[in-house]
Amino acid sequence: MLGRGFYQRPTVDVARDLLGKIVVRRNGEGDVAVRLTEVEAYVGVDDPACHTSGGRRTERVRSMWGEAGHAYVYLIYGLHHCLNVVTVGEGVGEAVLIRAGVVVSGWDLVRCRRGARVADRSLTDGPGKLCQALAVTRGDDGIDLCDPVGGLWICDDGFAVEESRCERHARVGVEHAGEAATWPLRFLYDPDS
DNA sequence: TCTAGGATCGGCT
């Protein structure tokens, strides 16, 4: 399991290093593990695309202002959940959005949660889909990813994404954020290449 | 209390 120190670093570094890591979800139904293939950095008060931009402190984003290594889960479009990991430190308001991954174990559970008709490659290729596959909801907001009691954590199994396979792009769905929409804060790699 | 808009998804062409 990644320790607190992993998250207490610059958000962009954490985002890059999360590629290839394994997110583990353990609850009464069993275990699911997903290797991360796509993440986005949201860099706080000076980032117009970030929920804490301008120093906003609303009830929804409370956990994003908390200690690094905790989860920030919010509802988007009224129906999809998005999972973020808080970075840097308390009072900073930065986080990494977990956008996509590939299932490495717990296939049966994921198919059950996502629906039997969903194609394998579509199981966890979006933020809302990933949360559904991991059974992450608003109730998981604020849990500590450095404490197994929460049933959600991230670990390093030694898999490393080579620099040549790591791509940086503009973030998705933040056109409203002006120039910040072009910042290359989206990190991804193609697991099939 | 009201209203606009959103870090998306899945079905259809």
Next chain:
DNA sequence: GCCGATCCTAGAT
């Protein structure tokens, strides 16, 4: 590849 559903959240009144 495009488009419509869907409802919570935050800010305005």
